[in-house]
Amino acid sequence: MKSSFWGDYLSRNYVVGVDLGGTKILTAVADRQGSVLSRVRVATGADLGQDHVINEIVTSVAVALREAGVSTEAVAAAGIGVPGPLDPQTGVVYLAPNLGWQNLSLGEILGSRLKLPVYVDNDANLAALGECVYGAGQSADNLVYITVSTGVGGGLILGGKIYHGFSGGAGEIGHITLAADGPRCGCGNLGCLEALASGTAIAKRAVALVAEGRGLGILSRAGGDRGGVSARVVAAAASNGDGEAILIMRDAGRYLGMAVAGILNLLNPSVVVLGGGVMQSGSILWEAMLETTRRCALSSALQEVSIVRAALGEEAGVMGALALALEKSQGV
Amino acid sequence: MKSSFWGDYLSRNYVVGVDLGGTKILTAVADRQGSVLSRVRVATGADLGQDHVINEIVTSVAVALREAGVSTEAVAAAGIGVPGPLDPQTGVVYLAPNLGWQNLSLGEILGSRLKLPVYVDNDANLAALGECVYGAGQSADNLVYITVSTGVGGGLILGGKIYHGFSGGAGEIGHITLAADGPRCGCGNLGCLEALASGTAIAKRAVALVAEGRGLGILSRAGGDRGGVSARVVAAAASNGDGEAILIMRDAGRYLGMAVAGILNLLNPSVVVLGGGVMQSGSILWEAMLETTRRCALSSALQEVSIVRAALGEEAGVMGALALALEKSQGV
CATH class of the missing domain: 3.30.420.40 (ATPase, nucleotide binding domain)
Structure with missing residues (x-):
């Protein structure tokens, strides 16, 4: 029996988190309990342009999934933190000076490239969420x-x-x-x-x-x-x-x-x-x-x-991205 | 047919708001659309003690209802603003220096006296809510x-x-x-x-x-x-x-x-x-x-x-108390 669309996502037991910085991209895969199964760090290469950075994100997610032994079909959602003002509802990044981005529909672009629901938020907000859920914040x-x-x-x-x-x-x-x-x-x-x-x-x-x-x-x-x-x-x-x-x-x-x-x-x-x-x-x-x-x-x-x-040091952001993906896919 | 408890409260079309101050008590009755039907102002008489003040509140509610031509049975809830720290969940007022109160279960006491669900909040919070919903706040x-x-x-x-x-x-x-x-x-x-x-x-x-x-x-x-x-x-x-x-x-x-x-x-x-x-x-x-x-x-x-x-001047608090009562009884 083929499961329904929502049933399908509910049975997906993993999430992806990405912390996109001006110099490095941190990517992680976790299960629904929030246990991290793999971590990947690559250079952002912001000076090589927008397409390059997006390719680096997509590649880093693929590598992190492979290292975790998880297929894309088993992933419920991805969260990504971006350094700059953005609209978390639409996933549009208004401005990311360190990346040279302006009005980029990052959520949409990554959603179609990763074939996943992608949730975008500000990097500092996700660091706050990461410390709250997994770090010093006691939830x-x-x-x-x-x-x-x-x-x-x-x-x-x-x-x-x-x-x-x-x-x-x-x-x-x-x-x-x-x-x-x-x-x-x-x-x-x-x-x-x-x-x-x-x-x-x-x-x-x-x-x-x-x-x-x-x-x-x-x-x-x-x-x-x-x-x-x-x-x-x-x-x-x-x-x-x-x-x-x-x-x-x-x-x-x-x-x-x-x-x-x-x-x-x-x-x-x-x-x-x-x-x-x-x-x-x-x-x-x-x-x-x-x-x-x-x-x-x-x-x-x-x-x-x-x-x-x-408590999380430079991992706060990527842990928050995982927490966001988990939170957003909980209701699904 | 006797209606159920919740059905009964849902059919109640009015709310009461009280702004309890150190010197005066403002009381109002409104319908579910927020139109104010009556307003009453009495002296608090804080120096006459806690029982006196509670009696004054109960009386002012009775007077406001009579002036509005509304029976208690038609009231869904009452909101009351108090000057001091309190627990809005339990209705316990921790401290109201202007009233000489300490750890008073105001919500419970007034609930049983008024025979209504009573919601207690801080006076400044209710003034904020009043200005938000009925004043300069554009909701x-x-x-x-x-x-x-x-x-x-x-x-x-x-x-x-x-x-x-x-x-x-x-x-x-x-x-x-x-x-x-x-x-x-x-x-x-x-x-x-x-x-x-x-x-x-x-x-x-x-x-x-x-x-x-x-x-x-x-x-x-x-x-x-x-x-x-x-x-x-x-x-x-x-x-x-x-x-x-x-x-x-x-x-x-x-x-x-x-x-x-x-x-x-x-x-x-x-x-x-x-x-x-x-x-x-x-x-x-x-x-x-x-x-x-x-x-x-x-x-x-x-x-x-x-x-x-x-926009509401000294009426902000009582309007907020009405808004709180409306909000809390909306779901009922």
């Missing part, structure tokens, strides 16, 4: 994910689902304004969290310090090379006890704490997950963040929340 | 409501419903931290929006100015009486062109704009509604708020949002 219904690296990004899980807002733009945690007269952000505004606490912001402050002939401890950590002053160098100098570096890391942590406190008071989440390279830079920034959060959040919101480090 | 799925008067409060409508957060504490917009070294807020923290832009904050700045022997234009607006310096007086002096008053109103507007921008970037709502006495104080604060919002919000979030004045 919380109300979770805020913040990633601090070159920039500051994030995603919101509200009521158990990714919260997209009215036009898909929610979760721009890096652009919460914290200092009306603060430094200019890449977005053009002044005093955004990203301009105060990102790796770029930390490095910029250190570079400015060194340019003034100060920050000698930081400069020495960079081997005396001004061009080598980075957030990582500042963090290392701070961990080593350098006063100026400690001040820079603490200030970044304080602004992060202000943002976290504001988010606690506004959204009353049960979990806040902080990830990204800068959050792994020792305890100085983390402690300053926690101290300011405790000082600025209402006790009612503070009592209920766990503030934790991300 | 938006994603709406942020901010009320600026003595304090700063608010509520979030996300995905078409009141967003409560993990433990009912969401929407504390007044306690978003905007200035790490700002003035102390009533909540004990520093630099909350409420400590920077509420009527109390505006008055405090003016009082301090006058105490320094400055702010003569403001003092003269208060009839030369230092004790008469209020936010209303500052607003009037500002509208009259007084430079110091203008500066105070503009600063409050700027902080409001910072908060609105942060909320736009975080939540990407389609409507922001601003109400409360301070928002009605002329155009200086409003324009400063808009200018800062435009400067600090991402253009993607800004393009999609309408920032509007509240």
Whole structure:
């Protein structure tokens, strides 16, 4: 007896997740319990053009399925995270600057190439979902994910689902304004969290310090090379006890704490997950963040929340893509 | 033929809304289309104790029903807004400082007194819902409501419903931290929006100015009486062109704009509604708020949002209570 269309998809016991980044594509295959059966990493090759990138995605899915020993016919759905604003309903990517894409119907194109239902979402939203379901998030219904690296990004899980807002733009945690007269952000505004606490912001402050002939401890950590002053160098100098570096890391942590406190008071989440390279830079920034959060959040919101480090590292996005595919194919 | 229990409630064509305040109780009766048939206002008499207040609620509902010509048997549900943290699931009010209440099972008590399903929510959340459904909110799925008067409060409508957060504490917009070294807020923290832009904050700045022997234009607006310096007086002096008053109103507007921008970037709502006495104080604060919002919000979030004045005034809460009762009895 031939099964119906829906019955057919229901009997499909696997999902595919893809995290499409500016430099690499991570692809994974999992079963319905969320156990990962295979992982593949390939270079994006964004400079080789849109068709090349789409071919790389399709190939990486084929390789991941082969490594997992799963046929396409056994896959219920694929989820894919893309760096840029998009419409999760239609799968149209409005803009992906790192890929040179504009108004691309990625969901449709991949759906027809992979012969699967394909669900597209923003990479930061999927990282939030990944940490929520498989990482540090304890499958919380109300979770805020913040990633601090070159920039500051994030995603919101509200009521158990990714919260997209009215036009898909929610979760721009890096652009919460914290200092009306603060430094200019890449977005053009002044005093955004990203301009105060990102790796770029930390490095910029250190570079400015060194340019003034100060920050000698930081400069020495960079081997005396001004061009080598980075957030990582500042963090290392701070961990080593350098006063100026400690001040820079603490200030970044304080602004992060202000943002976290504001988010606690506004959204009353049960979990806040902080990830990204800068959050792994020792305890100085983390402690300053926690101290300011405790000082600025209402006790009612503070009592209920766990503030934790991300658990999945660079796999958060692909795990979220798997979670999205699972969630979307659950009802089928 | 006797109808079933649910069938019985479905045939009930009216709802009751109550806004329980520290000084007054507003009660209204509406039909299923949301047309208000009667309105009643009585004093809360909080100092006369809990039983008195509950009796006043029950009586005001009876009076409102009689004025509307509606019998209790024709009412599907009642909604009630309470000033303080509570559990909307159980109807337990944790704390209502203005009423002297603590851990009161209000939903249960009123349900048995009124012989109706009673739904309890926070007053600011219901004002948000009221403005969303019947006021300036255009029935938006994603709406942020901010009320600026003595304090700063608010509520979030996300995905078409009141967003409560993990433990009912969401929407504390007044306690978003905007200035790490700002003035102390009533909540004990520093630099909350409420400590920077509420009527109390505006008055405090003016009082301090006058105490320094400055702010003569403001003092003269208060009839030369230092004790008469209020936010209303500052607003009037500002509208009259007084430079110091203008500066105070503009600063409050700027902080409001910072908060609105942060909320736009975080939540990407389609409507922001601003109400409360301070928002009605002329155009200086409003324009400063808009200018800062435009400067600090991402253009993607800004393009999609309408920032509007509240339309319901002090009726927002009771209209929200009606909307809640309608929403909850829709499925019945």
